[in-house]
Amino acid sequence: MPRAPRAVPAWLAHPFRWQRLPVPWPAVVRGALCAGPLLAAGIATGHPAPGVLTGLGSMMAGVNDRPGTRRTGMVHIGLPALACGLGTLIGASLQSAHAGWWTVPALCAVAFVSGAASVAGPVRSTAGMQMLATAVLGAGMPLPGSPWAKSLYVLAGCAWLLLLRLVLRSPRPPGGALGGERAAVAAVFDALADALTAVGGEDAEPARRRLTSALDRADEALRLRLLTDRLLRRAPRAEELLLGERFAAATALCEASVALLWEGRPLPAAVAASPRRFAAALRTGEAPGRLSAPANSSAARGAFDRALLAAAVVFDRSEPSAAYGPGEPHRLPGPAAVPAAPDAPPAPATAPTAPGPRRLAPWRALSGRIRGFLDRRTRRGRDLLGSAARDYGLRVAVCIGASTAVALLLHPEHWYWLPATATFLVKPDLGPLFSRTVNRFAGTVAGVLVFALGGALLSGSWWPALAAGIGGAVLPFATRHFALQTSAITFMVLAFVWVGGDPQAAGERIADTAIACGIVLVVGHLPRLADPRRRLAQRAVTALRATEVYLRHVLAAGPGTGTTAERLALRRHAYHALGQARTAAETAAAELLAARGRTPDWPAILGAAERVVDAVTAAAVRIDHGARRPSPEEAARLGEALSAMADALADPGRRLPHRHDRPLAPVPDCATLTDVAAELERMRGHTGAA
Numbered sequence: 001m002p003r004a005p006r007a008v009p010a011w012l013a014h015p016f017r018w019q020r021l022p023v024p025w026p027a028v029v030r031g032a033l034c035a036g037p038l039l040a041a042g043i044a045t046g047h048p049a050p051g052v053l054t055g056l057g058s059m060m061a062g063v064n065d066r067p068g069t070r071r072t073g074m075v076h077i078g079l080p081a082l083a084c085g086l087g088t089l090i091g092a093s094l095q096s097a098h099a100g101w102w103t104v105p106a107l108c109a110v111a112f113v114s115g116a117a118s119v120a121g122p123v124r125s126t127a128g129m130q131m132l133a134t135a136v137l138g139a140g141m142p143l144p145g146s147p148w149a150k151s152l153y154v155l156a157g158c159a160w161l162l163l164l165r166l167v168l169r170s171p172r173p174p175g176g177a178l179g180g181e182r183a184a185v186a187a188v189f190d191a192l193a194d195a196l197t198a199v200g201g202e203d204a205e206p207a208r209r210r211l212t213s214a215l216d217r218a219d220e221a222l223r224l225r226l227l228t229d230r231l232l233r234r235a236p237r238a239e240e241l242l243l244g245e246r247f248a249a250a251t252a253l254c255e256a257s258v259a260l261l262w263e264g265r266p267l268p269a270a271v272a273a274s275p276r277r278f279a280a281a282l283r284t285g286e287a288p289g290r291l292s293a294p295a296n297s298s299a300a301r302g303a304f305d306r307a308l309l310a311a312a313v314v315f316d317r318s319e320p321s322a323a324y325g326p327g328e329p330h331r332l333p334g335p336a337a338v339p340a341a342p343d344a345p346p347a348p349a350t351a352p353t354a355p356g357p358r359r360l361a362p363w364r365a366l367s368g369r370i371r372g373f374l375d376r377r378t379r380r381g382r383d384l385l386g387s388a389a390r391d392y393g394l395r396v397a398v399c400i401g402a403s404t405a406v407a408l409l410l411h412p413e414h415w416y417w418l419p420a421t422a423t424f425l426v427k428p429d430l431g432p433l434f435s436r437t438v439n440r441f442a443g444t445v446a447g448v449l450v451f452a453l454g455g456a457l458l459s460g461s462w463w464p465a466l467a468a469g470i471g472g473a474v475l476p477f478a479t480r481h482f483a484l485q486t487s488a489i490t491f492m493v494l495a496f497v498w499v500g501g502d503p504q505a506a507g508e509r510i511a512d513t514a515i516a517c518g519i520v521l522v523v524g525h526l527p528r529l530a531d532p533r534r535r536l537a538q539r540a541v542t543a544l545r546a547t548e549v550y551l552r553h554v555l556a557a558g559p560g561t562g563t564t565a566e567r568l569a570l571r572r573h574a575y576h577a578l579g580q581a582r583t584a585a586e587t588a589a590a591e592l593l594a595a596r597g598r599t600p601d602w603p604a605i606l607g608a609a610e611r612v613v614d615a616v617t618a619a620a621v622r623i624d625h626g627a628r629r630p631s632p633e634e635a636a637r638l639g640e641a642l643s644a645m646a647d648a649l650a651d652p653g654r655r656l657p658h659r660h661d662r663p664l665a666p667v668p669d670c671a672t673l674t675d676v677a678a679e680l681e682r683m684r685g686h687t688g689a690a
Contacts, residue, residue: 014435014590019480027065027476030164034058035492036469038157039499043461049143050153052496053088055468056137057157059492060084060130062475063485065161068217069180071224073165080127081158087131088154091138092147101408103139107419108401110135115396116389118427119538125427132400133423140416143500178243181225182282184218185243188250189279191215193272195257200266205610208261209582211254212575218247219572241320246282249311251568255617256307258571259300262618262675268292274308281315288315299625300618388538399426399523403516410515414502417509421516424486426524433524434592436482437517443486444513450487451494464495471495525592536602537649539584543577544646547609547616548639550574551676554620555635567620574613582606600649608683612642615675641680 035055042051061084064077090110094103110132117128138150145153191207191214198207222244229236253275260267270292277288291312294305314321403422407415421444425436454467471492478485490509550570585602623629 010590011432011434011592014432015438015483017481021480024065024067024476026168027062027067028473030065030161030168031062031472031475032469033164033168033472034062034157034161035472035495036465036467038160039468039495040462040465043465043499048499048501049145052141052143052500053145053150053153054157054160055492055496056134057081057084057154058161059157059468059472059475059489060134060154061158061161062472063130063489064126065165065476066479069184069221069224070166071180071228072221074162075224076123076126077158077162077165079123080130081155081162083127083131084134084158085151085155087134088138089147089151091135091140092145092150094135094139096147099139101405104401104404104408107132107135107139107404108397111400111423112393112397114423115393115427118392119389125430129423129427129430132396133420136400136404136416136420136423140414140420141497141500142413142502178225178239181218181221181243184214184221185247185250186279186282188214188218188247188254189275189282192250192254192257193275193279195261196267196272196275197269199260200264204261204264205607208258208614209579209610211257212572212579215251215254215572216576218250222247238320242314242317245314245317245320246278246311249307249314250278251572252307252564253304253311255568255571256300256304256621258614259618259621260304262614263298263300265298271304278311278315288312299622299627302625303621395524396426398526399520402523403519406515406519407512411508414508418512418516421513422520425517425520431482432587432590432592433520435590437521439481439483440486441513441517443483444490445510446483447487447490447494448507448509451491455498461499464498467495468492521592536581536584536588539577539581540600540602540606541646541650543574543581543606544609544642544649546570546574546577547613548642548646550613551616551642552635552639554616554623555630555638555676556632571613571617575610578606578610578613582610605649605683608679612676612679612683615679619676638676638680641684645684 035058038058039051039055042048042054045051061077061081064080065073066076068076087110090106094106099106114128114132118125134154138147143150188211191211195204195207195211198204225240226236229240274288274291277291280286281288291308294302294309296302296305399422400419403419404415407418410418421440425433425440430436451467454463458466471488474488475485475492478488494509550567550573553567553570582603585606589603619627
């Protein structure tokens with residue numbers, strides 16, 4: 001009998017994964033007009049150092065130039081840009097002080113902060129990485145100028161890309177100034193249509209995850225718009241309020257669709273076509289047209305039909321509802337009800353459930369903002385001081401310290417390439433370490449060879465500027481694969497180094513990259529720094545806590561236990577936290593050295609937790625439509641079971657629940673609790689699987 005072929009290990013297959021994304025042509029044009037022209041201006045004016053630094057800043061900003069609204073772009077580019085300026089100031093100060101071997105502990109301190117920022121979300125993590133990279137380059141690249149001048153040049157390069165993003169942006173969709181926000185909300189309706197099409201099929205859970213991602217992006221776009229209005233002390237326009245109502249209608253439809261996904265009965269094509277009509281209406285400004293006819297065949301379908309009718313009423317209006325006051329377009333649930341999660345977004349921008357005061361006294365508004373700011377900073381500080389942040393920071397600090405010490409021993413004049421390479425490899429939240437190491441080496445070799453070929457074919461002092469321009473144009477497209485992105489960055493950095501006075505440096509880069517890859521592979525797989533349970537426990541436990549809060553809120557006894565907006569906010573937070581934990585679990589599964597022994601099956605646990613949230617959402621719809629509400633004792637029993645699983649995962653020394661423990665028995669005459677109990681029992685089985 002022929003032997004079945006063995007599956008390729010995840011750690012070996014991951015380096016070949018390629019993201020399929022549309023070509024961001026506006027970003028390509030912006031990239032071509034950034035580093036190359038800035039470097040050419042420095043060469044033409046006889047001041048190559050400012051050209052190199054401004055080009056470096058624009059390159060760092062170009063890495064973060066992703067599709068999105070103008071306001072999201074300002075945040076995703078602006079915060080790392082400030083970090084680049086700070087990193088350059090630190091590194092240039094070390095160089096001007098001739099720190100010598102004191103550079104090693106100084107960079108270790110910066111590396112620890114950079115690694116600890118990994119738990120604070122992707123934008124702050126990128127800012128930490130670029131702060132460390134510019135600190136290394138500022139301390140090592142032999143460029144003239146004071147530390148403050150170098151920092152300002154780097155910030156000027158970042159500001160140049162931000163200016164180009166304001167001028168050369170994607171064609172604005174219909175909707176005027178709200179075109180980007182309209183497109184984000186329309187994407188929610190498209191993802192909702194895809195999820196409804198997948199009901200009853202194998203793609204149902206992935207479709208629901210894509211819907212959650214679309215909701216997060218739309219919520220971020222609307223939040224930034226609202227924040228801008230508040231900072232400018234400007235009253236929101238009617239179209240902004242109306243778009244907020246339409247997003248609230250989409251959120252309500254999404255809750256009903258999750259209940260339909262839970263039932264698993266295939267739906268008529270007309271049902272999935274209705275959300276697409278809403279998406280088209282947002283993009284074109286026309287009426288949605290004919291929607292699907294109601295069919296009250298189940299509680300979930302009845303909830304969907306009512307939400308669809310409510311959405312049709314919202315889309316039929318050309319002015320916002322009277323419930324929206326001129327100074328408060330989005331009434332949100334209180335932050336105390338929402339569990340803290342790493343980089344968890346704020347509660348969704350949903351419509352108010354009751355009109356509030358039209359205008360607060362200035363001192364009350366100011367004090368509320370101060371309390372909210374301090375509360376968010378306190379939660380973020382607890383994350384940055386947690387065990388995961390310390391592990392991340394220690395891992396990055398040890399790698400940077402070791403690579404800097406080796407580089408200073410090998411060639412003290414041009415030592416910066418080796419720790420700079422380690423900077424882009426060791427960040428634990430950016431992908432599996434082995435995959436990034438392989439792709440980094442392959443990309444560096446490709447970039448060096450292409451640059452050497454260009455140097456052999458071209459001559460003169462202008463061709464590095466052309467190389468930087470080509471690399472900047474390729475950089476937005478190169479986000480599909482880390483090796484391709486590394487090639488573009490290597491190509492550009494070699495152009496900067498050439499203009500900076502080190503034309504023979506290309507050959508050393510391959511050797512330095514190989515050494516850095518070896519150091520990162522050794523240090524990055526030390527037992528304490530590579531324990532998947534320690535690295536995943538924080539995100540998984542946070543996700544389970546958020547699921548527990550949502551479960552207790554929905555199953556709480558009494559009709560007045562909270563508003564619909566609070567329930568939607570808690571569901572969104574639970575899904576978001578579970579999505580972050582799932583991403584971390586997929587990254588850990590593709591590591592070279594997987595954990596041995598009795599460890600939890602993280603993907604199965606998180607998948608079961610997502611189904612618990614689905615079951616609780618279906619239970620909420622049933623309760624809204626007359627199903628028996630569980631007693632406080634019954635609801636508490638399920639909440640305690642979920643809490644016990646979270647406690648066991650949070651404490652490595654605690655015994656995990658086992659599949660042979662006393663099962664959670666179904667509750668008679670209560671399908672609401674029976675479904676939730678069944679999913680919790682499956683989760684406990686995965687948690688205790690050895």
